[in-house]
Amino acid sequence: MKQNYKMVLAYDGSRYYGWEHQPNTDLTIQGKLESVLSQMTGKDVEVIGAGRTDAGVHAKGMVANVHLETDKTEAEILEYLNHYLPEDICVMDLRACSDRFHSRYNALGKTYCYTCYVGDKKPVFTRRFVYIPEQKPDVERMRKAAEYLIGTHDFASFCGNPKMKKSTVRRVDSIRIEQKGGYLNLTYHGTGFLQYMVRILTGTLLEVGFGLRTPESMEELLEAKSRLLAGFTAPAKGLCLMEVDYE
Amino acid sequence: MKQNYKMVLAYDGSRYYGWEHQPNTDLTIQGKLESVLSQMTGKDVEVIGAGRTDAGVHAKGMVANVHLETDKTEAEILEYLNHYLPEDICVMDLRACSDRFHSRYNALGKTYCYTCYVGDKKPVFTRRFVYIPEQKPDVERMRKAAEYLIGTHDFASFCGNPKMKKSTVRRVDSIRIEQKGGYLNLTYHGTGFLQYMVRILTGTLLEVGFGLRTPESMEELLEAKSRLLAGFTAPAKGLCLMEVDYE
Numbered sequence: 290m291k292q293n294y295k296m297v298l299a300y301d302g303s304r305y306y307g308w309e310h311q312p313n314t315d316l317t318i319q320g321k322l323e324s325v326l327s328q329m330t331g332k333d334v335e336v337i338g339a340g341r342t343d344a345g346v347h348a349k350g351m352v353a354n355v356h357l358e359t360d361k362t363e364a365e366i367l368e369y370l371n372h373y374l375p376e377d378i379c380v381m382d383l384r385a386c387s388d389r390f391h392s393r394y395n396a397l398g399k400t401y402c403y404t405c406y407v408g409d410k411k412p413v414f415t416r417r418f419v420y421i422p423e424q425k426p427d428v429e430r431m432r433k434a435a436e437y438l439i440g441t442h443d444f445a446s447f448c449g450n451p452k453m454k455k456s457t458v459r460r461v462d463s464i465r466i467e468q469k470g471g472y473l474n475l476t477y478h479g480t481g482f483l484q485y486m487v488r489i490l491t492g493t494l495l496e497v498g499f500g501l502r503t504p505e506s507m508e509e510l511l512e513a514k515s516r517l518l519a520g521f522t523a524p525a526k527g528l529c530l531m532e533v534d535y536e
Numbered sequence: 537m538k539q540n541y542k543m544v545l546a547y548d549g550s551r552y553y554g555w556e557h558q559p560n561t562d563l564t565i566q567g568k569l570e571s572v573l574s575q576m577t578g579k580d581v582e583v584i585g586a587g588r589t590d591a592g593v594h595a596k597g598m599v600a601n602v603h604l605e606t607d608k609t610e611a612e613i614l615e616y617l618n619h620y621l622p623e624d625i626c627v628m629d630l631r632a633c634s635d636r637f638h639s640r641y642n643a644l645g646k647t648y649c650y651t652c653y654v655g656d657k658k659p660v661f662t663r664r665f666v667y668i669p670e671q672k673p674d675v676e677r678m679r680k681a682a683e684y685l686i687g688t689h690d691f692a693s694f695c696g697n698p699k700m701k702k703s704t705v706r707r708v709d710s711i712r713i714e715q716k717g718g719y720l721n722l723t724y725h726g727t728g729f730l731q732y733m734v735r736i737l738t739g740t741l742l743e744v745g746f747g748l749r750t751p752e753s754m755e756e757l758l759e760a761k762s763r764l765l766a767g768f769t770a771p772a773k774g775l776c777l778m779e780v781d782y783e
Contacts (some may be wrong), residue, residue, distance in 0.1 A: 297658045299657070299661075300660060301660050301661055301663075316636075347661075351757060371657070371658055375659075376658060376660070376663050377660055377663070378658075378660070379657050379658035379660045380655055410546070410626050410628055411618055411625075411626035412616070413546045413547060413548050413623070413624055413625065414546075414548055414665065415593075415627045416548075416623050416624070418661065
């Protein structure tokens, strides 16, 4: 009898080609998890993730589920995973859950945090997890621009996949922009995000902060539905998936 | 006319062979600093450090001084250094100082912090800066043992250099042992430390915490003056030079 398990994961994505398996490499988060669980059960295992983080993106609260046939307790599976997974992937929590739980289909919302370093000194100890813009952005302008992005919109201008055939309508509930010490955190909450969407939103908001765009121009940008008109894609290393919401 | 400058440095020591130049590698902190300053002034430059951190050891408050002939202001030198130094070395502060200031001879005390991770989960984002002991130590026992080490003693048992010919007497003013979240910080303050001394003290205190030694045995250990009787040398990556004191 298979049992479904829900896991919460933290990982430093620096050396991975993202969440999803890729041909010709074992450097994916999904691949590492499946390989350890296959070794544990002696069977092929499919780990379902709440979403796919891109190459170089980190997570503190990624959620995944997996159906396993095993005699081990939850605590034993958790220990086994953390023992055999590399030191940059950690299973923070693992619990048996309903067979019907699907980490992607049942996800109601996600929180992402994008961290820029805007201090005077170099962030020697956190440099792998922050993006250092070349200029200091005006945070107030960024906040004004962010207000235009809140709500349900067609985010086609902020979609990194040019071949996207499905709807590009998403709801962004909040964008919190806070400076603490030299760190500028942009925290996004929404029902779902398109490919590269958080990074393109961040790059565009930074361009507003640099004075290259006006906060008001966000309105036209949404209407234009053209990726070519939005800002740069902020680098992966500043992005972290913080939380996935379920009922 | 040469001017003497005092610098405060932070670095992630992970990929370096320590502070001091080494033949056949440019991967030393001193070497990186001298090479950037030589490039800036067009002359050979000697950077004097308050001490020599070992390979893999980090710093948040290393102090160094250097005599330079330059037309640049303090702010310009600081900017030049941070621009050309690699991203894992940062000059936090740089000021002109008296010609007679010598970062090593004038140092009155040093603070080192050794960080162990003793939490349940893997420290995915801080793993390069902590040591993870295989057992959970009893912190109260470690604190009791540390009391025996405070004061002026011959620390020959805690000296990693078997050929040490000079005095191995040092004064340790305080050892603070604090647990915060999953992190166990051992903060040492003293007038000076022998080679590997902080790491051997930490390894020995951990062995007390594991129940392999008694707190009281520290007394005999100091008297024995034999490195063979002390504990293991805790790994470099947990150690960070926090501060150097001057008048």
